[in-house]
Amino acid sequence: MSTVHVHPVNDLIAHDTDGGDCPCGPRVEPVPSDDGSIGWLVVHHSLDGRELTEPEATR
Numbered sequence: 001m002s003t004v005h006v007h008p009v010n011d012l013i014a015h016d017t018d019g020g021d022c023p024c025g026p027r028v029e030p031v032p033s034d035d036g037s038i039g040w041l042v043v044h045h046s047l048d049g050r051e052l053t054e055p056e057a058t059r
C-alpha cells in the first residue's frame, strides 16, 4: 500500500506528509493501483485562501 501526498507548494504552514494528522485537514481518497492494491491519495489544502471558495471550508 502506498500513500501519495498532494500539497500546495510555498504554503503558510508545513504540511505533515509523514502520515500524521496535518493541520490543514487533508482529504484522503482511495486510489486503485495497477497491481490491484489500494493506494491512498492525500490531498492537502492550502491555508492562504487559495481554496477557501467553498462555504463548508470554515467548518
Ligand SMILES: [Zn+2]
Residues within 6 Å of the ligand: 007, 014, 015, 016, 022, 023, 024, 025, 026, 044, 045
Ligand atoms: Zn496539509
